[in-house]
Amino acid sequence: MRSFRFNLEEIESATQYFAPGNLLGKSVFSAIHKGMLRDGTVVAIKSIIKSSCKSEEAEFLKGLNVLTSLRHENLVRLRGFCCSKGRGECFLIYDFVPNGNLLRYLDMKDGDHVLDWSTRASIINGIAKGIEYLHGSKINKPALVHQNISVKNVQLDQRFKPLLSDSGLHQLLTKDTVFSSLKASAAMGYLAPEYATTGRFTQKSDIYAFGVLVFQIISGKRKFASAARFAAESCTFIDFIDPNLHERFCELEAAKFAKVALMCTHESPDQRPSIEEVVQELCSPLC
Structure with missing residues (x-):
């Protein structure tokens, strides 16, 4: 070191x-x-x-x-x-990552710098691959749970490639500090429901936060309302895809992202996919 x-x-x-x-x-x-x-x-x-x-x-x-x-x-x-x-x-x-965090690109007004669809798709795929690396175990690198996946912790480089920040940071912090940072995560809806009873972070709680993130990216909004979730279940695109895109998006890809986000945010952690399954689903052909 x-x-x-x-x-x-x-x-x-x-x-x-x-x-x-x-x-x-x-x-x-x-x-x-x-x-x-x-x-x-x-x-x-x-x-x-x-x-x-x-x-x-x-x-x-x-x-x-x-x-x-x-x-x-x-x-x-x-x-x-x-x-x-x-x-x-x-x-x-x-x-240093020049384009700031993903939070800056949510709740944009029409005419602001709105992320196009292909950039959003690339960001979702990149975040999933970053989580897959963290969750995997390799020589000299243990399997890790991120614990704080959020739009604030997704940085965008000059080509808008996503980079997860604060990975493994909880390894340095006291339990009280980690717990106090949960308030922001809970307010944004990232905290998996089972945390209330278990008080533990797992790979499946990371998956839940990733699902929330996918909803935020495709809707362009910080808060993803329950009505929008129902729209995602029925693939009523007009009610959950960012209107700033003016319908310039791939419906098959949007349906795939909605499916992934819904699976990842399932109430039961046992019903959520692993990150390997998520990456496999994201990489599957649209046909």
């Missing part, structure tokens, strides 16, 4: 000492600044307050080891980290 370690001086220099103009976003336990490394690479630096991180050093380092092992074209790449006792913060240095 030594090759992934940055020092505080590099972090301060990259962010111009955390200049307010470089602040990209903030939450209760973290902040993200845009920065530039000495070699000219543009990065996003997430600072996490130490009290939100696991106090047991061995557990924290184990989590960092997992994060640095993740490599996939649909995940935001972690370049390194820096832990500063003096500032009481841990810094995670990620590749």
Whole structure:
């Protein structure tokens, strides 16, 4: 892990000492600044307050080891980290993703930058492949549950390729911090219904959140109403496909996405498909 370690001086220099103009976003336990490394690479630096991180050093380092092992074209790449006792913060240095997160492209007004249908289809397929990588087990890479799949955690690069962010981040955080971040997920409808009784995240709870995400992408809306869900079940496209597309979409593909989203958001986790089955369904010919 030594090759992934940055020092505080590099972090301060990259962010111009955390200049307010470089602040990209903030939450209760973290902040993200845009920065530039000495070699000219543009990065996003997430600072996490130490009290939100696991106090047991061995557990924290184990989590960092997992994060640095993740490599996939649909995940935001972690370049390194820096832990500063003096500032009481841990810094995670990620590749900067220029087009922001998917939330920016929902609830758009006609005439704004509306994502076309092929871009939406590509985003859905890319997210599914990123989740498939996380859920899979490989040498030096355990099977992982993302736990916080949402439009905020789907970043879009210069070609609008989707990259999942915060993958494995819960491995570094205290249980209280992870739990407090659930409020936003619950408000957006990402939390699988079984969580209320089990209090556990599983691959099937990731699948549920992915299904909600698919509904959001094809409808262009943050909130997917129950009436729109009924429309998806009957493939009444006019009632659940983003009207900003002005009917410029593939009906067969829309029906496939609706089917996938409905399967993924089934009330019973046992009835939801695995991510491998989802990817297989998405890759099947439209015929």
